[in-house]
Amino acid sequence: EQPTVVITGASSGVGLYSALALAKRGWHVVMACRDLDKAYRVAQQVGIPQGSYTLMKIDLGNLSSVRQFVEQFRNWGRSLDALVCNAAIYMPLLKQPLRSPEGYELTMATNHLGHFLLCHLMLEDMKRSTYGDRRMVILGTVTHNPKELGGKIPPQPHLGDLRGFAQGFKDPITMADGGKFEPVKAYKDSKVCNILTMRELHRRFHESTGITFLSLYPGCVATTALFRNHYPLFQKLFPWFQKNITGGFVSEELAGERVAQVVADPEFRQSGAYWSWGNRQRKNAKPFNQEVSDEAGDDAKAKLLWELSEKLVGVP
Ligand code: NDP
Numbered sequence: 637e638q639p640t641v642v643i644t645g646a647s648s649g650v651g652l653y654s655a656l657a658l659a660k661r662g663w664h665v666v667m668a669c670r671d672l673d674k675a676y677r678v679a680q681q682v683g684i685p686q687g688s689y690t691l692m693k694i695d696l697g698n699l700s701s702v703r704q705f706v707e708q709f710r711n712w713g714r715s716l717d718a719l720v721c722n723a724a725i726y727m728p729l730l731k732q733p734l735r736s737p738e739g740y741e742l743t744m745a746t747n748h749l750g751h752f753l754l755c756h757l758m759l760e761d762m763k764r765s766t767y768g769d770r771r772m773v774i775l776g777t778v779t780h781n782p783k784e785l786g787g788k789i790p791p792q793p794h795l796g797d798l799r800g801f802a803q804g805f806k807d808p809i810t811m812a813d814g815g816k817f818e819p820v821k822a823y824k825d826s827k828v829c830n831i832l833t834m835r836e837l838h839r840r841f842h843e844s845t846g847i848t849f850l851s852l853y854p855g856c857v858a859t860t861a862l863f864r865n866h867y868p869l870f871q872k873l874f875p876w877f878q879k880n881i882t883g884g885f886v887s888e889e890l891a892g893e894r895v896a897q898v899v900a901d902p903e904f905r906q907s908g909a910y911w912s913w914g915n916r917q918r919k920n921a922k923p924f925n926q927e928v929s930d931e932a933g934d935d936a937k938a939k940l941l942w943e944l945s946e947k948l949v950g951v952p
Pocket of ligand 1: 644645646649650668669670674694696697698721723724775776777778827853856857858860861862863
């Protein structure tokens with residue numbers, strides 16, 4: 637039977653091209669998006685075949701919307717065979733934090749807490765699936781990792797002892813480590829949380845459920861809308877810089893193809909892995925299970941993050 641995958645943030649960039657790549661492989665794709673008109677338009681533009689996708693509303697920055705999405709998915713009645721947590725916001729120019737309806741800083745709320753709740757709830761759906769190769773995939777990024785060249789540029793991520801989470805993460809708290817608001821760091825912190833979540837899911841549930849938990853760095857996809865909130869000059873120069881100076885440039889099509897491989901190809905079925913094709917894009921670059929940052933590889937922190945995030949999103 638045709639397997640079903642849910643992809644968050646499938647209305648742009650990496651998520652959109654992942655939807656295309658998986659639809660082409662015969663998957664039915666649930667495009668979980670905040671703007672369904674836009675999602676429909678871009679699905680047609682890139683040529684995702686009619687009938688191979690279903691649009692469903694989700695706002696990852698709003699926990700009740702995440703719960704409503706899961707309810708809608710369940711009422712729809714298909715089994716969940718793969719989940720791709722892809723949606724993200726990056727707001728480098730913000731001076732003051734934005735807040736989710738629950739009062740949490742919006743970058744962390746969208747990129748981490750919304751997905752944390754989604755994974756938590758949809759694990760139950762995935763347990764019920766009889767598909768032979770179920771996978772949960774969360775997008776990472778090189779900028780999570782100060783050991784890599786692409787991760788050395790300040791501000792570097794740092795969750796500290798997660799006191800911002802422990803203290804409830806609402807005003808006046810803006811950062812996981814309880815420090816001063818820094819929007820670029822908030823994005824990187826949220827991506828560290830994404831990788832920690834994937835590793836903790838693996839530790840807790842891989843053996844008992846047989847589900848494969850994975851993360852990946854698809855390469856620097858310098859043309860996506862992720863950089864829409866940056867200076868216009870940056871938006872012009874960044875793709876050029878990645879193409880000509882660092883050699884890190886990856887097209888949206890290739891990034892989507894890489895996500896599809898991690899979702900579906902047998903050689904990526906290694907639960908707990910963080911797949912990467914390296915930073916300098918050589919032709920025929922081979923994927924490898926890359927070491928994550930010290931912080932993202934810290935099991936005690938993964939456990940603490942799990943427990944504090946459960947409190948913030950209100951589960952179990
Ligand atoms: P885009 O900005 O192009 O796409 C982000 C997607 O997330 C869009 O579909 C957007 O919706 C959606 N989204 C944002 N906020 C919400 C929300 N509150 N609820 C639901 N959906 C939301 O970014 P990319 O494609 O570049 O990034 C996708 C993933 O890839 C991210 O996780 C990012 O961290 C990761 N990544 C990207 C890299 C890059 O170089 N671009 C490198 C490494 C990792 P809408 O269309 O409505 O705006």
